[in-house]
Amino acid sequence: MAGEKAPAEKNPAKKKAGEKKPAEQKAGGEKKKKIKKHHASRNPVLARGIGRYSRSAMYARKALYKRKYTAPETKIEKKKKEKPRATITKPVGGDKNGGSRVVKIRKMPRYYPTEDVPRKLLSHGKKPFSQHKRRLRASITPGTVLILLTGRHRGKRVVFLKQLATGLLLVTGPLAINRVPLRRAHQKFVIATSTKVDISGVKIPKHLTDAYFKKKRLRKPKHQEGEIFDTEKEKYEITEQRKTDQKAVDSQVLAQIKKVPQLRGYLRSTFCLSNGVYPHKLVF
Amino acid sequence: VFKRFVEIGRVAFISFGPHAGKLVAIVDVIDQNRALVDGPCSGVRRQAMPFKCMQLTDFVLKFPHSARQKCVRRAWEKENITEKWAATRWAKKIEAREKKAKMTDFDRYKVMKAKKMRNRIIKHEMKKLQKLISQKGKKSKAGKSEKPKKVQKPEKAKKAQKA
DSSP: OHHHHHHHHHHHHHHHHHHHHHHHHTTSOSOSOOOOOOOOOSSOEEETTEESSOHHHHHHHTTGGGOOOOOOOOHHHHHHTOOOOOEEEEEOOSTTSOSEEEEESSOOOSOOOSSOOOOOOOOSSOOOGGGSOOOOOTTOOTTEEEEEOSSTTTTBEEEEEEEOTTSOEEEEOOHHHHSOOSEEEOGGGEEEEEEEOOOTTOOOOTTOSHHHHSOOOOOOOOSOSSSHHHHSOOSOOOOHHHHHHHHHHHHHHHHHHHHSTTHHHHHHSBOOOOTTOOGGGOOO | OOOOOOOTTEEEEEOSSTTTTOEEEEEEEOSSSEEEEEETTTTEEEEEEEGGGEEEEEEEOOOOTTOOHHHHHHHHHHHTHHHHHHHSHHHHHHHHHHHHHHOOHHHHHHHHHHHHHHHHHHHHHHHHHHHHHHHHHHTTOOOOOOSOOOOOHHHHHHHHHHO
């Protein structure tokens, strides 16, 4: 039925196109659309829901063989017609080799496994680590003095700078005060004190990310058992970039620390417990 | 033996319970264990309170038994109990305890440094006097006091920093 209406509209459209000019000259007196009458159903009803003729008979009766339409080509399809290159010609060296070869860009797979990879069951909300939600305790804000509890700098008081993308905290001594460089610390292994340094004006370079701080390991043993254990990096060397970054950040932070009396000495000291001191009773 | 008695008008300090830390005046005695108590200037409504949670202070007010709150308040303000209380050693000790509990890590460091400095000064003076004595002792003179006066300055500085 939908097919019927379309040609009915097309004819008046054609007529309109021819008529339009004289119609417009008449200053739009005629109606815009001439509703053409549709033919009644060519399929008489035998009983409710049952027609006299079959599908194929109806196809012939309605002359649908004459009326085949395609959707107009959209701009996207026009653009999509550009097919990607299938082959590329590459130059080939050597004598008497005929200079170049025609090479396929996308080649057939060289191996088909006997069994397909089994389909994984649907899981919901299991994100990879990089997409996890990072939380930060409300007590830890930029400029807070933290007490490190683990690692080689345990007990040292340190200034918090920012939280990195993996959730670790970027922290600095500053180096001149307690020999703690720009370093990462884990939130869980840190006590946040209520002492804050005003770090709002301190600009931390953008390249200090997790990748910058990640431990580097050499991984290219040439399958010779002799000297593998020596060449892998045992001794950590401080790169020049680390030194310049340290200086850049520390100079700003130190300026702020000097404004608070006794803060420098506080950061130099270490935290310790003694008799009668109970962490659950202490206010940090 | 006993210096402070439960009487009408005795000001008491509440040691535990919902009104812990406040001062009240005993208005009337209900029975062996309870008293009618009122603390108009310390935010305690007139109510019955067991003696057990009260600790008697040195202050006594003058008002008749079962006097209404207005009278209690008048007597309280006349005697200026809140100010007198704040000046007692008892109240100061409580305040010091509270301050100590609220000390942050940084404050503890500052106190440590202040104490250290104070002790150094004291020791310095001690040594000086000891030296004097040992010198004078050789010349056998008597009666030099050994103990120095308590150095007041660093103590005050410490308290000011704590606050």
